[in-house]
Amino acid sequence: MDLGQVPLFRELAPEDLRALAAEARVRRLSKGEPLFLEGEPVRGLFVVGKGLIKVYKLDPEGRKQVVLHVEGPGRFLAEVALFLERPTYPASAEALEESEVLALPKERFFQLLEERPQLARSLIRYLARRQERLLHLLDRPVFHEVRERLCEFLLERLAEEGQGFRLPTNPELAALLGTVPEAVSRNLGELYRRGLIRLRGRRVEVPDPGALESLVKR
Template identity: 50%
Template sequence: MTSEPARALSLLKNAPVFQGAQEGDLRPLAALGRFSCLSRGEHLFREGESIEALHLVSGGSVRVYRLSRGGRRELTLHVEGPRQLIAGIAAFQSRATYPAHAQALQTPTEVLALPLATVREAVFHTPALSAAVIAYFARRQAELLGWVDRLVFSELGERLAAYLLEHAAAPHQLPTNSELAALLGTVPELVSRKLGEFYRLGLIVLERRTVRVSDPAELARLASGEGV
């Protein structure tokens, strides 16, 4: 059976946030990592709580969302799957607190927690780790700007195609239509209709809430704004 530190090291080596870092720099972090499992709907953290650990998704998916001032509406900011970091930028701020809520979308969802103080110390004093983390945050900023651009200027079909392509590497557990609608800036009925259209066109395979991309080339064409 694979030991927990070995599993943690494998996850860290394959996580985009540590891409380019040396294995030797990741081993001390892996040794302190702890895995935990969440059930669908269970919260990993809530907005305003102090950040004590850096979290990486090992399996399943996690939704990060904000509530309106009255608490009646939710806005999904992003959904993170395997090997992705959750609320990473906030963790490196002084007096770090979580800027949003995070909850599991699947049962089980497995998350690796790394002690924040240890991670910060390692990143601040290890050039290879620093370079990896800075490059990752730069990529995430570019992705965020691209997503905001699509949200404001593109049609729903483009946004949904882009979302599906982002999760095309493996079968992906979709959020509920309400959650996906919040993420795409629309309403659940339109999300359901567009998913059905993509399914009928053979662009995706849908089994319950698990989706697999079967025609990435056509989805890429739609995501670029052609023929939506």
């Protein structure tokens, strides 16, 4: 995996990228294998290299999952948990498909932050963008219809991963969009019938992104 293509690291100098790469360790996960569990001590920062990782919490009875977000290649996991006063994972994460992640040990990552100010500045900007995106996500269930939220999600995934990106399951996608699986299925079917998306199993292609974007109110 080219760390220079990861959003957090794009502005780093080549020597900084080499320093990070020297510390990273590849971890391979099979479908359904946990990456970390809620309450475990934070071991480090994770970067998704391949596949999809689901972050979720269980209900008080420990049965029903609430999906918080799904991250694909180039995205981070546990970047906020690193800085908690008591650094334990606030949620659990597992692979939705065969995946690879790069693990950056916590202590070494903190050392690199102190040694390389550009990395620290990049991290602050990245976290600020994530907060802005979170606020946007919180607004969407109130001010946008399900179809618009679904179109926004599809366009975001297209921009991040390119054509042929993988969809989460309908229940997982419903949790992300603040709706129910039936509404997700109905709207995906409508977009498919109108030719706005192509589906190959859970893989999605968007032949005309502009047409899909026109369904999103600005």
